[in-house]
Amino acid sequence: xxxxxxxxxxxxxxxxxxxxxxxxxxxxxxxxxxxxxxxxxxxxxxxxxxxxxxxxxxxxxxxxxxxxxxxxxxxxxxxxxxxxxxxxxxxxxxxxxxxxxxxxxxxxxxxxxxxxxxxxxxxxxxxxxxxxxxxxxxxxxxxxxxxxxxxxxxxxxxxxxxxxxxxxxxxxxxxxxxxxxxxxxxxxxxxxxxxxxxxxxxxxxxxxxxxxxxxxxxxxxxxxxxxxxxxxxxxxxxxxxxxxxxxxxxxxxxxxxxxxxxxxxxxxxxxxxxxxxxxxxxxxxxxxxxxxxxxxxxxxxxxxxxxxxxxxxxxxxxxxxxxxxxxxxxxxxxxxxxxxxxxxxxxxxxxxxxxxxxxxxxxxxxxxxxxxxxxxxxxxxxxxxxxxxxxxxxxxxxxxxxxxxxxxxxxxxxxxxxxxxxxxxxxxxxxxxxxxxxxxxxxxxxxxxxxxxxxxxxxxxxxxxxxxxxxxxxxxxxxxxxxxxxxxxxxxxxxxxxxxxxxxxxxxxxxxxxxxxxxxxxxxxxxxxxxxxxxxxxx
Amino acid sequence: xxxxxxxxxxxxxxxxxxxxxxxxxxxxxxxxxxxxxxxxxxxxxxxxxxxxxxxxxxxxxxxxxxxxxxxxxxxxxxxxxxxxxxxxxxxxxxxxxxxxxxxxxxxxxxxxxxxxxxxxxxxxxxxxxxxxxxxxxxxxxxxxxxxxxxxxxxxxxxxxxxxxxxxxxxxxxxxxxxxxxxxxxxxxxxxxxxxxxxxxxxxxxxxxxxxxxxxxxxxxxxxxxxxxxxxxxxxxxxxxxxxxxxxxxxxxxxxxxxxxxxxxxxxxxxxxxxxxxxxxxxxxxxxxxxxxxxxxxxxxxxxxxxxxxxxxxxxxxxxxxxxxxxxxxxxxxxxxxxxxxxxxxxxxxxxxxxxxxxxxxxxxxxxxxxxxxxxxxxxxxxxxxxxxxxxxxxxxxxxxxxxxxxxxxxxx
Numbered sequence: 001x002x003x004x005x006x007x008x009x010x011x012x013x014x015x016x017x018x019x020x021x022x023x024x025x026x027x028x029x030x031x032x033x034x035x036x037x038x039x040x041x042x043x044x045x046x047x048x049x050x051x052x053x054x055x056x057x058x059x060x061x062x063x064x065x066x067x068x069x070x071x072x073x074x075x076x077x078x079x080x081x082x083x084x085x086x087x088x089x090x091x092x093x094x095x096x097x098x099x100x101x102x103x104x105x106x107x108x109x110x111x112x113x114x115x116x117x118x119x120x121x122x123x124x125x126x127x128x129x130x131x132x133x134x135x136x137x138x139x140x141x142x143x144x145x146x147x148x149x150x151x152x153x154x155x156x157x158x159x160x161x162x163x164x165x166x167x168x169x170x171x172x173x174x175x176x177x178x179x180x181x182x183x184x185x186x187x188x189x190x191x192x193x194x195x196x197x198x199x200x201x202x203x204x205x206x207x208x209x210x211x212x213x214x215x216x217x218x219x220x221x222x223x224x225x226x227x228x229x230x231x232x233x234x235x236x237x238x239x240x241x242x243x244x245x246x247x248x249x250x251x252x253x254x255x256x257x258x259x260x261x262x263x264x265x266x267x268x269x270x271x272x273x274x275x276x277x278x279x280x281x282x283x284x285x286x287x288x289x290x291x292x293x294x295x296x297x298x299x300x301x302x303x304x305x306x307x308x309x310x311x312x313x314x315x316x317x318x319x320x321x322x323x324x325x326x327x328x329x330x331x332x333x334x335x336x337x338x339x340x341x342x343x344x345x346x347x348x349x350x351x352x353x354x355x356x357x358x359x360x361x362x363x364x365x366x367x368x369x370x371x372x373x374x375x376x377x378x379x380x381x382x383x384x385x386x387x388x389x390x391x392x393x394x395x396x397x398x399x400x401x402x403x404x405x406x407x408x409x410x411x412x413x414x415x416x417x418x419x420x421x422x423x424x425x426x427x428x429x430x431x432x433x434x435x436x437x438x439x440x441x442x443x444x445x446x447x448x449x450x451x452x453x454x455x456x457x458x459x460x461x462x463x464x465x466x467x468x469x470x471x472x473x474x475x476x477x478x479x480x481x482x483x484x485x486x487x488x489x490x491x492x493x494x495x496x497x498x499x500x501x502x503x504x505x506x507x508x509x510x511x512x513x514x515x516x517x518x519x520x521x522x523x524x525x526x527x528x529x530x531x532x533x534x535x536x537x538x539x
Numbered sequence: 540x541x542x543x544x545x546x547x548x549x550x551x552x553x554x555x556x557x558x559x560x561x562x563x564x565x566x567x568x569x570x571x572x573x574x575x576x577x578x579x580x581x582x583x584x585x586x587x588x589x590x591x592x593x594x595x596x597x598x599x600x601x602x603x604x605x606x607x608x609x610x611x612x613x614x615x616x617x618x619x620x621x622x623x624x625x626x627x628x629x630x631x632x633x634x635x636x637x638x639x640x641x642x643x644x645x646x647x648x649x650x651x652x653x654x655x656x657x658x659x660x661x662x663x664x665x666x667x668x669x670x671x672x673x674x675x676x677x678x679x680x681x682x683x684x685x686x687x688x689x690x691x692x693x694x695x696x697x698x699x700x701x702x703x704x705x706x707x708x709x710x711x712x713x714x715x716x717x718x719x720x721x722x723x724x725x726x727x728x729x730x731x732x733x734x735x736x737x738x739x740x741x742x743x744x745x746x747x748x749x750x751x752x753x754x755x756x757x758x759x760x761x762x763x764x765x766x767x768x769x770x771x772x773x774x775x776x777x778x779x780x781x782x783x784x785x786x787x788x789x790x791x792x793x794x795x796x797x798x799x800x801x802x803x804x805x806x807x808x809x810x811x812x813x814x815x816x817x818x819x820x821x822x823x824x825x826x827x828x829x830x831x832x833x834x835x836x837x838x839x840x841x842x843x844x845x846x847x848x849x850x851x852x853x854x855x856x857x858x859x860x861x862x863x864x865x866x867x868x869x870x871x872x873x874x875x876x877x878x879x880x881x882x883x884x885x886x887x888x889x890x891x892x893x894x895x896x897x898x899x900x901x902x903x904x905x906x907x908x909x910x911x912x913x914x915x916x917x918x919x920x921x922x923x924x925x926x927x928x929x930x931x932x933x934x935x936x937x938x939x940x941x942x943x944x945x946x947x948x949x950x951x
Contacts, residue, residue, distance in 0.1 A: 280862075283862065284862045287861060287862060298860070298861035298862075299861070302861075398704065399704075422704065426701075426702065426703060426704025427665055427701065427704050427706065428704075429704040430667070430704070430706050476668070476780075477668065479634065479670050479673055480670040480672055480673055483670070483672070483673045483676070484672070488676070489636075489673070489676065489677055489680065492673070497886075497887065500886045500887075501885065501886050503886075504884075504885075504886035505884075508881075508882045508884070511881060511882055511892065512859040512860060512861060512862065512863050513858075513859060513860065513861060516852060516859050516892065517852055517853055517855070520852050520853040520893070521578070521853060522886075523886075523887075523890070523893075523931045524575075524578055524853065524930075524931055525578070525781065526887065527887065527931035527932060528580060528584070528930070528931050528934075528936065529578065529580050529632070529633070529778070529779070529780060529781065529783075530632055530633070530634060530636075531632050531636060531638035532887065533887070534887050534888065534889060534931070534932040535885045535886075535887040535888045
């Protein structure tokens with residue numbers, strides 16, 4: 001058993017967890033983050049990628065709306081590289097409830113969400129696919145955010161301040177002594193080694209797994225696990241976030257994301273924190289609802305589906321509510337007050353848009369407990385350092401403007417080494433993933449990171465495999481790199497299989513049209529051209 | 540009026556067209572695109588024919604062994620570089636692993652593993668989607684008794700391009716290998732290899748040069764006229780990745796074979812519907828003409844027989860709409876067998892959706908699955924349009940397509 005000690009253990013490598021890690025590190029508090037999978041494998045990557053303006057909550061949940069608009073403004077400054085400032089529209093359809101419209105405008109006004117009415121003619125010109133049933137259009141500062149990039153930027157920034165993290169390390173139990181949590185026991189899932197971490201405070205930021213973590217020591221936290229399913233279309237159907245202006249419900253948000261569009265969501269309470277299975281009924285239901293904003297949606301190509309679990313906090317007054325009715329606010333639970341045990345705090349609820357604020361509040365609490373008086377700086381200090389203009393220019397010359405910009409955002413100050421590698425050996429500038437324009441040199445670089453243990457981890461770092469081919473071409477093109485990094489052919493084949501299996505889970509619920517054809521092509525490539533062996537079917 | 544109108548220019552369509560033309564029939568082949576031949580590895584798989592014939596309704600149950608053998612011989616007849624063997628042969632995949640195949644070009648067939656020798660992999664500079672380190676490691680693993688080494692090479696014409704970091708597709712390289720300059724460069728490289736490894740008086744080692752994207756077959760009819768120069772060492776072709784040089788030249792070759800036999804060709808035309816004789820009760824109908832959209836014009840093409848070779852899901856002959864609410868065959872609107880379970884949780888498993896297609900009688904005429912009756916009297920369905928098979932897990936893609944195309948041509 002390996003033993004380490006630190007001041008704070010943060011459980012959970014989602015947005016909240018990495019936000020806390022960064023915040024504590026910036027305040028000079030030694031902290032270690034433990035994550036059972038890869039960073040962002042849970043809710044933080046399984047959402048629509050919308051940076052809320054607060055508009056969605058303006059009527060029912062003014063506190064959440066207020067937090068959203070404030071954080072929206074902050075994140076657009078400190079995390080500009082993770083955000084595409086698309087703006088968003090709230091579209092009021094003919095026949096929708098005019099009373100709600102009035103309440104919404106009042107709500108936005110009260111919490112300070114800037115609203116501009118877009119003339120219909122301009123609206124249809126800018127978004128040609130928008131339904132002609134639109135009666136009024138209002139623009140708000142919604143934007144889109146890349147959850148993976150945001151998380152990686154946070155941990156990389158935290159590392160610079162001395163913060164540490166370990167992925168694929170699953171907390172097995174809390175270490176209790178004399179009514180105090182003094183650390184955790186965890187298992188390194190890669191080596192199988194047990195880890196004992198001594199700490200003064202343990203922060204439970206495990207999102208949908210929070211209840212499981214608390215329950216390890218018999219504590220109860222009320223997390224409502226609310227599953228939302230989403231669809232990914234193969235292109236940008238809209239250039240702005242498109243919301244429906246009505247009581248928030250299912251299937252009323254389209255979010256353009258890089259080269260695709262994400263559309264959702266649904267809401268069902270589930271039992272398991274990793275119930276990511278998408279039901280075919282949900283898909284037909286979503287498509288039906290999507291018709292309201294995008295007529296002819298059934299002719300568009302769906303690449304895949306996915307689902308995430310919203311870890312909603314169910315306060316006493318929310319007890320009778322279903323998922324949509326529960327507040328999007330967050331709550332910090334001091335287990336000393338609740339359960340009489342010191343050294344443990346849980347953070348529940350909230351939204352990705354408010355991750356920084358949640359991290360700030362938790363870190364304030366932790367700092368106060370530890371007697372540290374440094375103030376929070378995460379609202380001012382950008383996640384990304386100023387880029388070297390020289391490196392940027394050189395990258396653009398070597399691999400082109402669009403590819404260079406994407407790479408610089410992903411790699412930040414580490415881009416220099418990758419650019420040098422391409423300059424020395426220009427063929428390393430070939431793309432492994434054409435959708436995300438990921439070069440061979442970048443893949444080689446990413447594979448040197450000890451946190452990248454699989455092709456699927458590589459996907460989350462680079463977005464490789466997330467485009468139209470769903471890994472069919474880019475996993476093949478990553479062959480020489482994974483062969484070298486992971487050692488040999490058998491492992492390479494295993495990585496193909498794991499990545500394609502992971503992608504397949506999201507494709508099977510939407511297996512029709514051009515994506516079905518693409519899947520036949522992928523099968524032909526792997527089973528015939530590359531001659532991999534077929535698997536016995538389960539049935 | 541044609542004796543046969545073949546709809547679809549993939550493997551099954553071409554085989555049907557060429558065989559029918561060879562039999563002296565007046566044949567028209569209508570195709571929208573180039574089919575899926577551009578994914579062709581260069582190898583025909585027949586699979587475990589006897590085993591597959593035990594599967595109820597598998598296309599192989601429609602053919603006797605004689606027909607299957609005739610189809611194989613027909614491939615060899617039109618393309619003599621393909622060798623028929625009692626047992627399957629082996630070739631290198633593009634990753635240097637060994638794959639079996641039932642019918643492959645002479646130049647692809649691997650030497651005996653029991654022998655000793657040396658492979659020298661020629662690595663053309665900047666070849667896209669080709670990974671020499673992996674290939675070498677795999678070749679060494681597959682042939683433990685053999686030495687494996689690599690020799691990098693460049694072609695002057697591409698030197699500046701590659702220096703910029705631009706890759707070269709295998710299609711481009713294969714075109715270079717067919718040019719005079721390419722042949723000269725290859726001959727020179729191979730001569731150097733020979734000098735390097737056959738020095739002094741040490742016992743002669745068997746040396747085999749391995750070269751990706753070399754396509755030596757499909758010569759006479761492809762009109763791309765490669766030199767037929769023999770090299771000073773045996774040269775082994777690797778099977779193709781996509782886009783496939785083998786597929787490209789094979790498609791070209793088949794096209795010329797067909798037109799040289801008097802076949803008529805219409806490319807870029809999409810068959811969309813048909814006209815029929817006024818239907819009578821309880822009798823299979825006869826199709827009189829298909830309607831084809833081409834360059835904004837609609838044409839009616841009359842034929843005695845129609846061969847449907849539109850390539851199933853991958854080829855585009857079967858369209859599956861959103862949420863699978865609509866599934867249809869695009870030309871004749873034929874009834875389809877649609878499996879109830881659609882997919883398996885493992886990606887590499889045999890997928891139920893692959894079984895989708897047209898059920899036929901033993902003459903490959905479409906059946907109505909509900910009533911079991913022939914729908915069209917003069918329509919024959921071939922290749923991937925047939926139901927109840929999976930070419931990728933059953934490894935019989937070439938076998939079913941060649942045989943069904945050949946047999947359909949015999950029915951014209």
